Amino acid sequence: MSEEEFRDFDEELSEGDPEEGEGEVEVVEQELTKELAGECLSLLSRTGNGLSHAYVRLDLKNRKLTDIAAIQSFVHVRYVDVSGNYLEDISPLGELPQLLTLHADNNRLATINLKELQYLQVASFAQNKLTTTEGLSQPMLDRLNLSSNQITELSGLTETQLPCLTSLDLHGNKLTSTIGIHLPSLQKLYLASNTLTKLEGLEGLRQLTTLHVRENQITTLDGFAPSMEGLQYLNLRGNAVEVLSELTKLQCLPFLRGLVLAECPLCELDEYRVEVLILLRGLERLDKDEYTEDERADAEELSKQRAEEEAPENETVEHT
Template sequence: MARGRRAREAGDSSAGAEAAGTLLRGDLLHKALGDVSRTADGSGYAFTRLTCCGKGVTTLPNALQLYVHLRYIDISGNRIRDLTPFSRLPYLLTLNAAGNQIEDITCFSFPEALPYLFLLNLSSNKISRVPRLALQRLARLALDANPITTLEGFVQPPSLTHLSLRGTPLETLDSLPPSDTITSLYLSHTPMQQLRQLQQLPQIKTLDLEGVPLPPDQINVLVQLPKLREVCLSSTDPYMEEEHFRAEILRVLPRLHWINGSAVTSDELKAARALREANAQRENELSEAQNEKEEKQESKENTAG
């Protein structure tokens, strides 16, 4: 009887621990810490890296705020919901929290949040709303594969240069605020239908639209991006050959250096120039024919009158 009772108690204890989740502490935390280096303030030495990937962690204890000298954190592939304990680490440079269960990131909206953070990867979480981010030095933000349908309320950090929204259900950029800092925008495999708002991002050099079913006329919007040099685009015509597709892109965007990961060649530029000239000649001929038709019609009406 006692043995059975102990077994049941052990089972209850195990179930309770499972329900409570897995905290990043004890041996798990000790194994995750590494890279002892001189502290940023020069006062001594401390752990500067925390790596705990795919360990089933659900909870970050508040005690992690005491590890103030951490600079690099990778907690990807867990089941974490709340990043608040990491939000005030004064020297953190990179934070990879991809593949968790995070829904709310308002902990990064406070003025004192992560003043030196350079890279934030929150891909493959459950984020549906992106709030104002107060991360003053954040340059790279990845929000891929989150259920984001709008950027309403998003106020980007002042130093942001790379924004990735791959694989989100985002259909429009209408709520994206203007930016003079963003140089790379990744929107591949989204249901994007129009690119009008890109005109408010004049510094864009790299644009990823692979797998986006854009209407053909939308490529003309990209002409308004004077610094655009690299694009990834997918043809909506399954029968169009890659060579012809690249030529069509270069006809509209002759300043490009890279298309779909391959450098633009001098031969491609020549072919695109010839295509552009042929199209211009065809348009002139059509315009002249239309003018001639209108003149004949006008002359006929005058004669009849």
């Protein structure tokens, strides 16, 4: 497993859109013009049919735009960034048949009104006003960022609507439950900084390798299942897990190699690192630090000692 997979995921929570915390802000209507769009084009590339060339990147960040209807004319564009504007509607982007990557962070989107795009692979709608995950049907979408919105429950996240999704970022929302994620192709799931007290409904995520749930209110580790055996990295930093035996519920994850429990009450236990290793022998790192050979030897010795101490007790019970 790579170093990147084991790194501690330091989410940067939303600082809010330009209006949050500032009262009513008057927004002047600002329509995108073809002239402005033309000035923001870059990256000359062959067109889809290979017979000519066109600019395929359009960067419209921080332009105070409220309307992007004119974007429909730029049918060869593949990479679009409209972050940092005042957009409430991005439906015109649905008229860009070659679109591969879309960034629409920090706008005023309450819903995502975007028709299916055949080639769209990466989409980011962080720091908007979304309250739902509905309306996200995209056949080739691989990575989706919905972080720092106001989403309270999950729906519409199905294999039918998002058959190719491998990475989903929902950190910094208002989720109280993880029920509603039915994406068997998903490999990375980010749920940090919500209000979760437990994990549930994740057993169908058979391809999941990375799960971040740091800074929630999780007390128990129910919700893991043998069907999630591919999970390699689990970040529980800053939760409320305090009972060591809860870690036995992770023994159904044979390929778990990285675990983060920092800032959980459990960390205050004596010989914390060794105790965790006794229960989860396959771990390579705990709280970003690799286990040393000495720690592994201590865990083996202590485990053996406890087994020997329990053996006579068991024999006595059998004889009685």
